[in-house]
Amino acid sequence: MVFFALLVSVAFACAGSRSIQTRIKYALWCFLLFLAIGVGIAWLMYPLSR
């Protein structure tokens, strides 16, 4: 999940018109959101697995 989030965040940051610094911040933000939402959804689905 971490590797997937990293690669997709890099791709998202490459699209669009931004400065290099803004892109790095955007990639980092996307990466953290991917992880947070992924873990969050996993915990939400946890009761269903029991």
Added chain:
Amino acid sequence: MATDDSLPTSGVKQNPATPAFIAMAAWIVPGLGHLLLRRWARALGFFLATAGLALTGLALRGEVFSSHSQDPFGALGFLADLGSGIFYFVSRIFETAGPDISQASGDYGTRFIAASGIVNLLGVIDAFGIARGRRD
């Protein structure tokens, strides 16, 4: 020193076939469209992202859908996989063992391969927009 996005794209009369050529190049080889437009950072980023996803998906023995799928999900998977351009055709040549459906890694691999196609299509759209002068 000129930055990656400082090259002018407006005010220049261009061949209308050029954006289509750039889009086709961006599809067939991830990052090539941006490379032709001299957007070095974007070219490298899209290439690494697409290649990383595709090769990881192949290493996990994900399924590479063919055009002869029997169901709509297979057809959608084919379209997504095809988006990765040359990586799709290479994977069809080297995928001799078939997908690993006995473990979860095979499922993850399938998602990685599909995501590589979608990411490359994002790159195609970005390159096409830059070539048309609609984006920086």
